[in-house]
Amino acid sequence: GESVGLHLPTLSVQEGDNSIINCAYSNSASDYFIWYKQESGKGPQFIIDIRSNMDKRQGQRVTVLLNKTVKHLSLQIAATQPGDSAVYFCAELYNQGGKLIFGQGTELSVKP
Amino acid sequence: SQTIHQWPATLVQPVGSPLSLECTVEGTSNPNLYWYRQAAGRGLQLLFYSVGIGQISSEVPQNLSASRPQDRQFILSSKKLLLSDSGFYLCAWRKGQAFFGQGTRLTVV
Numbered sequence: 158g159e160s161v162g163l164h165l166p167t168l169s170v171q172e173g174d175n176s177i178i179n180c181a182y183s184n185s186a187s188d189y190f191i192w193y194k195q196e197s198g199k200g201p202q203f204i205i206d207i208r209s210n211m212d213k214r215q216g217q218r219v220t221v222l223l224n225k226t227v228k229h230l231s232l233q234i235a236a237t238q239p240g241d242s243a244v245y246f247c248a249e250l251y252n253q254g255g256k257l258i259f260g261q262g263t264e265l266s267v268k269p
Numbered sequence: 270s271q272t273i274h275q276w277p278a279t280l281v282q283p284v285g286s287p288l289s290l291e292c293t294v295e296g297t298s299n300p301n302l303y304w305y306r307q308a309a310g311r312g313l314q315l316l317f318y319s320v321g322i323g324q325i326s327s328e329v330p331q332n333l334s335a336s337r338p339q340d341r342q343f344i345l346s347s348k349k350l351l352l353s354d355s356g357f358y359l360c361a362w363r364k365g366q367a368f369f370g371q372g373t374r375l376t377v378v
Contacts, residue, residue: 165310191366200359200369201313246313248367255320256328257303257367259313 165244167264176234176267180247180260185228187249192221192232195244195262204232204245234265242267271296275360275370282377288333288347290373292360295341300362302343304335307357307372319343350377 170176182190188209193201207214207221207230214221220233230247247260275292282288294300301320305313306329315328317335325335332351336344343360355377360370 165312198372198374200361200372203366203368206366255301255318255326256315257301257318257361257363258315259305262312 165262165264167266169266169268170237172237172239172267172269174237176232176237176241176265178232178234178245178263178265180230180232180263182228182230182247182249182260183258184249184251185225187251189250189254190221190223190230191248191250191257192219192230193246193248193259194241195246197243201246230260237265237267239267239269241265271362271368273360273362273368273370275373277373278371279374280376282350282375284352284377285349288345288350288354288375290345290358290360290375292343292345292370293341294362297341297362297364299340300364301367302337303361303363303367304343304345305359305361307359309357313359317345352377 191206192204194204195201205216205219205221207223212223218235222231244262244264246262248257250257272295303318304316306316307313318326319337322337322340332347334346358373361367
């Protein structure tokens with residue numbers, strides 16, 4: 158859901174470890190979900206997406222899992238690197254494809 | 270290829286002054302267009318979105334407004350800025366995934 162007023166939770170991982178970032182979405186009618194990475198002072202960048210008729214999708218070093226039963230989305234980053242340090246947002250699309258709402262975001266910090 | 274232009278990159282405006290932020294998209298037609306605001310260290314708040322020319326959906330009914338005078342142009346406006354309007358404003362276009370501009374950092378003083 159939209160929790161824009163809250164401070165971002167943080168996740169700290171060691172370089173080379175796997176990272177899992179979680180997101181709870183708000184609308185059971187949402188049919189498309191996107192993960193974004195945002196570096197300081199920049200606009201969000203697309204990482205990976207998934208449609209509601211899927212429960213898993215893999216990209217390069219990233220995997221998105223969708224659990225519609227509990228309205229939960231996760232992003233897994235394999236072999237996390239210092240360059241992965243950023244804020245990660247999930248976004249859900251509904252209202253006949255018009256409304257794109259962002260989740261709270263998680264700040265990922267990778268320790269060398 | 271598609272590109273999105275958003276300007277200016279930074280803006281300092283006095284309280285009570287008007288605002289106009291412009292966003293244009295190239296290389297696509299009839300995209301969905303979005304305006305978001307982001308406070309420091311926070312999430313992205315959807316302000317307005319548009320699924321076509323002249324069609325604006327408002328999510329935050331404050332002293333901001335949006336207009337889409339052309340298919341690939343989206344404008345965010347205010348008649349009188351408030352201190353609370355300070356933030357990082359992001360424009361995005363979407364056909365499938367959404368692509369973002371580089372943002373405008375607005376400081377109201």
